[in-house]
Each structure stands twice: as structure tokens, then as C-alpha cells.
Amino acid sequence: MFSQSATDGELISLASRGDQQAFGTLFDRHAEVVARYAWAFRPDAADVQDLVQETFSTAWANRASVSIVDSSLLPWLLAVCRNHARNLARKRAKEAHLELPADFAHPAEREHLGERERLRWVMSEIEKLGDIDRRICELCLIEGVPYNNAAASVGVSPAALAKRVERIRVKLRRAVMES
Template identity: 45%
Template sequence: MGTGTETDEQLVRAIGHGDQQALARAFDRYAATLTRYAWAVVESRMDVEESVQDTFLTLWQRAATLELPADTMLPWLLVVCRNHALNAGRKQARRRGVELPEELRAPDDHAEAVERLRWVRDEIAALPETDRRICELCLLEGHSYAEAAQLLGLSVGAVTQRVSRSRARLRKAVMHDEH
């Protein structure tokens, strides 16, 4: 079955049965989105790459028992990626002798993780229309900046600038997450 018609539920079930090719298809589908998301949480390329890899390792390990709360695995992947990125941030903080505040510590259970991800949807929804649409296209749907620019009739530079501004806003929200 091609990636275009294979649902996330089907992918998760195949991964749960040990299908490495299904994991590769999930990676192809979501790695770029998770990479962009991880950059909003951590600052080093190595930490971003490690967070994304660890997210897919977690998917591999938990797929057999994973129940998707929606038709997509993206919210679950984003929560897991955020937790791995925060772990990377904690490692960096320990190296520098800095303690992270309680609200930035990883949640203990899936329900809490889903609730804590609510801030992402809220922050994106609060953006001006064009910025919101750019985030949806690039962050959630995985389009490149060039594709988003073409779809919205903007220059790539304008999309890049707006993404940078939105990323800063999301990073600020992560640092002040009170949900």
C-alpha cells in the first residue's frame, strides 16, 4: 500500500507487528515536521536529531500498545518529541549547572502529555491568519517553506521570516507553559 493511502492507524499496527518498512514510511511522513518542532525546544542540531530519532525509537517500542486519540499519530509524536527534546535540554542544563522549572519536566502519563500539548494548538490558533496557515502547512502538514510560499502566494523569504517569528513565539510559550 502506498504512503498516500495508508492511514496512520495502519502504519502503527504494522510497526507494532515489527514491520521496519512501516517505521520507515512513518519516518518519511513525519520526520521533517518533528525536526522543525524540535528546533522550537532545543537549540543544537545534535539535540534536534537525537530528539527526532528517539521519538521514532519510542514509536517502535510502543506501537504494539499505542491507541491513537485521533486519525493521526502526529499529536502523539509531537508530545513524545517534546519530551525527548526537554530531556536533551535537561542534559544541557545539568552540564551548565542549571535546574529546569517544574512546568518543563516531562509528564508522567499519556493523558497528561496530550493535555500539555494543547498549548501548541492554542498558540497556533492565536497567530494571525497568514502565520497560522504557514504553521499548519510547514509544522503540521510537513510542507517545505518553498511549497508554503507557493501555496500562499508569498516569497520564501517572507515565509522564512514568519516561521522564525512564530518559532520564537512557540519557544516563549514552551518556556512559560502554564497549562
């Protein structure tokens, strides 16, 4: 057991031996500051929550080798948060690049025949995909099923599914742009 006045160094040392309560105290002590710092990188509350979670998950995974600066874990946590934020920004930029044009997002809202024709054309392009890719497209791109669930449904790993989705998006985007 430890006192609430224990230093970050003492708490991380206890956590490195598996003391989850000590790590919980570190979380309680620093999570709010890490969250405020994360807001500087991402304007979305869900992204901020993800950054805080990723930061503390990284701290837990590396608790035996964490460097304490000036008796505080906070500088290390903020550096980890910044790195996760940069990774997330790169991921979001890549996702934005691979998205289909916005006018294909909600087929029920189409009012113009030309747009409906283009949508039919894209759907015919989807039909040309192989069985697994077509099912992945339906699950992930049309129905919005999370990758983990879709991967289990089609019998591939989430990483393999993510690569296939990326290839499908590029293929469909290229087909749309060439039409």
C-alpha cells in the same frame, strides 16, 4: 504490503507486527514536522537530530501501544518529542552546572602565570584521585573520549562511569572554588 495512502493507524498496526517498511513510511511522513517542532526546543542541529531519533526510537519501542488521535500519529510523536526535549534541557542544565570554569578548558592558551599556577593546582588535585577516577578524568574530561569508550577502557558500565564523572566534577569544582 501496503499502499502509500495507508492511514497512520494501519501503518502502526503493521509496524506493531514488525513491519519495518510500514514504520519507515511513518518516519518519512512525519520526521520533517517532528524536526521543525524540535527546533522550537533546541537551537543546536545535533540536538534536533537526537530528538528526532529519540522520538522515533520511542515510537518503535512502543509501537504496540501507541495512541492514534484523529487518525494521525503526529500528536503522539510531538508529545514524545517535547518530553525528550525537556529531558535533554534538564541534562544540559545539569552538565552546565558541573562544568569546570571556562578558564581551565585550554591550558595551552594560558598567558598569565596565575592561571598556569591554578591549572597546576587542579592537575595536582586530579593526581590525588584514585587510579580509576584519575583515568576516567583523563579520558572523559581532558581528552573528551565518549563515555561508552571510556567505560570499556576502564572496565565499568557507562552508567557507573557517568556517575563517577559527575562525582569527579563536583569534587574538582569544589576544590577549585575553595582555593
